[in-house]
Amino acid sequence: MPVKARDRLLATAEELFYAEGIRAVGIERILAESGVGRASLYRHFPSKDDLVVAVLEARDRRWRAWLAERVEALGGGPSAVFDALAERFARNDFRGCAFINTMVESADPDGSAHRVAADHKERVVAYLEQLLTAARVSEPDLLAREFALLVDGAIVTALRERTPAPAVRARRIAQALLAADGAGAGNG
Amino acid sequence: MPVKARDRLLATAEELFYAEGIRAVGIERILAESGVGRASLYRHFPSKDDLVVAVLEARDRRWRAWLAERVEALGGGPSAVFDALAERFARNDFRGCAFINTMVESADPDGSAHRVAADHKERVVAYLEQLLTAARVSEPDLLAREFALLVDGAIVTALRERTPAPAVRARRIAQALLAADGAGAGNG
DNA sequence: GCAAAACGGCACCGACCGGTACCGTTTTCG
DNA sequence: CGAAAACGGTACCGGTCGGTGCCGTTTTGC
Numbered sequence: 086m087p088v089k090a091r092d093r094l095l096a097t098a099e100e101l102f103y104a105e106g107i108r109a110v111g112i113e114r115i116l117a118e119s120g121v122g123r124a125s126l127y128r129h130f131p132s133k134d135d136l137v138v139a140v141l142e143a144r145d146r147r148w149r150a151w152l153a154e155r156v157e158a159l160g161g162g163p164s165a166v167f168d169a170l171a172e173r174f175a176r177n178d179f180r181g182c183a184f185i186n187t188m189v190e191s192a193d194p195d196g197s198a199h200r201v202a203a204d205h206k207e208r209v210v211a212y213l214e215q216l217l218t219a220a221r222v223s224e225p226d227l228l229a230r231e232f233a234l235l236v237d238g239a240i241v242t243a244l245r246e247r248t249p250a251p252a253v254r255a256r257r258i259a260q261a262l263l264a265a266d267g268a269g270a271g272n273g
Numbered sequence: 274m275p276v277k278a279r280d281r282l283l284a285t286a287e288e289l290f291y292a293e294g295i296r297a298v299g300i301e302r303i304l305a306e307s308g309v310g311r312a313s314l315y316r317h318f319p320s321k322d323d324l325v326v327a328v329l330e331a332r333d334r335r336w337r338a339w340l341a342e343r344v345e346a347l348g349g350g351p352s353a354v355f356d357a358l359a360e361r362f363a364r365n366d367f368r369g370c371a372f373i374n375t376m377v378e379s380a381d382p383d384g385s386a387h388r389v390a391a392d393h394k395e396r397v398v399a400y401l402e403q404l405l406t407a408a409r410v411s412e413p414d415l416l417a418r419e420f421a422l423l424v425d426g427a428i429v430t431a432l433r434e435r436t437p438a439p440a441v442r443a444r445r446i447a448q449a450l451l452a453a454d455g456a457g458a459g460n461g
Numbered sequence: 462g463c464a465a466a467a468c469g470g471c472a473c474c475g476a477c478c479g480g481t482a483c484c485g486t487t488t489t490c491g
Numbered sequence: 492c493g494a495a496a497a498c499g500g501t502a503c504c505g506g507t508c509g510g511t512g513c514c515g516t517t518t519t520g521c
Contacts, residue, residue, distance in 0.1 A: 090468065105380050108296045112509060122469035124512080133509065181377060185429055189369060189377045192293050194435070206433055234442055238426020241373055245394055247382070254422055258446060261453050278498065300479060310499035312482085321479065 091129045093119045099140045103183050107137055107190050107198070137187075137198045144183055145205040149212065156216065163216045163232065164259050170236065171252035174243040181244035185237065209233060222266045235259055279317045281307045287328045291371050295325055295378050295386070325375075325386045332371055333393040337400065344404065351404045351420065352447045358424065359440035362431040369432035373425065397421060410454045423447055 087093050097119035101110040112133060116123055130136040155169035156162075173179060180186070184202035191198045213236075214229035222228050239255035275281050285307035289298040300321060304311055318324040343357035344350075361367060368374070372390035379386045401424075402417035410416050423443040430439035 106296070106378060108294070108378075109380065111507070113507075116469095120469080123471085123510085125468055127510070128467080131510095180380060185433075186377045188433060189374045190294060190296075192297065192368060203433055231442055231446055234426040234430050234439060234446070235422070236426075237429040238422040238424075241425040241429055242422050245373075245376060245391055251422060254419055258419055258422070258450065261449055262446065265449050265453075299477070301477075304499095308499080311480085311501085313498055315480070316497080319480095 090119075090121045090125045094121055094126055094129065094136065095140055095143055097121075098136055099144060099183075102137070102140060103180055103186075104178065107187065134197060138201055141184065141187060141198060141201045141205070145201070145208070148183075148205075149208060152209075153212065161219075163213070163220050163222075163228075163263065164256050166213070166216070166232065166236065167239065167252050167256035167259060170239055170243075170255070171249045174239075174249035174252050179243065182237070182240045185240065206233070206237075209236070220263075222263065224266070228262060228266060231262060232259060278307075278309045278313045282309055282314060282317065282324065283328055283331055285309075286324055287332060287371075290325070290328060291368055291374075292366065295375065322385060326389055329372065329375060329386060329389045329393070333389070333396070336371075336393075337396060340397075341400065349407075351401070351408050351410075351416075351451065352444050354401070354404070354420065354424065355427065355440050355444035355447060358427055358431075358443070359437045362427075362437035362440050367431065367435075370425070370428045373428065394421070394425075397424070408451075410451065412454070416450060416454060419450060420447060 087096055094115065098110070098115050101114060101118065112123075112126065115121075115136075116126060126136070130139060152166070152169055155172065156165045159165035159168045184205045187198050187202040193199060194203075210229050210233045213232045214225050217225040217228050217232070235255040235258055239251040242251035242254075243249065275284055282303065286298075286303050289302060289306065300311075300314065303309075303324075304314060314324070318327060340354070340357055343360065344353045347353035347356045372393045375386050375390040381387060382391075398417050398421045401420045402413050405413040405416050405420070423446055427439040427443035430442070431437065
């Protein structure tokens with residue numbers, strides 16, 4: 086557990102929010118499990134919503150860094166993304182995508198939490214496009230959106246099936262798309 | 274608005290749950306907007322959870338009937354599923370899939386609401402397999418799971434992009450899969 | 462070493478949560 | 492027509508929600 090109160094709050098809140106949902110976890114729980122005093126929380130985060138945003142922003146940075154690192158380690162190709170996902174799905178504390186979950190839970194699209202979550206997804210799409218550009222596909226922007234759809238589909242399916250199988254399923258589809266792109270444009 | 278208290282409760286609860294989330298909507302709201310008395314609610318549904326389950330079961334039946342009807346009207350082929358989805362995504366009250374949302378919101382996989390939601394998805398997969406079998410693909414069970422992944426991916430993406438575009442994106446992928454199946458097995 | 466900042470503990474706030482009990486009225490149906 | 496069931500309204504319950512204010516203690520940094 087981190088030393089500073091702020092860091093302990095972020096770590097505890099992230100864990101609880103992800104495991105049980107944002108609405109389901111009260112301030113009381115976060116205070117109890119982090120050992121931080123009530124006043125200290127509100128000194129760092131004026132409201133629960135500010136805490137939520139801070140948690141999501143930190144998770145966004147960490148998650149994308151993790152993905153880039155794993156993709157690199159797994160060969161660097163676009164479909165390595167799904168091998169990385171398979172690792173995530175296998176973890177027994179896997180509970181889907183924190184950002185999808187946030188957009189589902191906080192329905193208002195104009196809410197700050199919802200927007201942070203939507204921003205995360207766009208950054209992931211941008212990363213996928215960069216990956217596909219490096220792989221020299223003919224239409225990286227189109228394919229990036231299709232890959233993103235596969236990623237989210239795999240995550241949601243894994244949440245429901247509770248096995249890593251959806252990752253390999255999505256990977257198979259992704260490679261079919263890459264093959265079709267290669268056949269159509271003559272590269273690969 | 275339906276006449277009987279029970280039906281009004283189900284209609285009001287379904288609308289509010291879908292629009293704002295299950296946890297976000299209190300019993301008070303449902304009573305106020307349905308015009309039903311407090312005692313009447315608890316006469317029909319012993320707890321909020323029972324109400325949630327009843328709402329989801331009704332929605333499951335209605336949703337699958339709607340899908341089958343639209344697919345039939347749109348040609349009856351497997352990829353008509355995505356044309357049906359596009360209609361759904363275009364509605365301005367679209368807020369994703371009520372069952373995915375339920376599984377996200379009620380984290381506990383053993384909870385009744387979560388199980389009803391999971392059951393719904395399996396019934397959809399079964400329907401897809403039936404559709405693909407009729408279309409004489411070589412591996413209907415494998416393809417059904419892939420189609421289901423595309424469906425959920427499209428729904429989640431539509432929730433985030435707030436346009437019907439993900440439906441046509443998923444449709445394109447689906448047809449690539451059908452084409453690959455036809456090429457590999459020599460049917461189509 | 463000392464001032465200032467960061468901290469944990471506690472009491473308290475109004476509002477709302479899901480749920481119970483009892484009331485008198487309306488509707489249904491034999 | 493009359494009994495029984497279904498109903499809407501209200502007061503109330505304990506518990507929890509997010510948030511504020513004040514206290515004395517610990518830690519930090521000059």
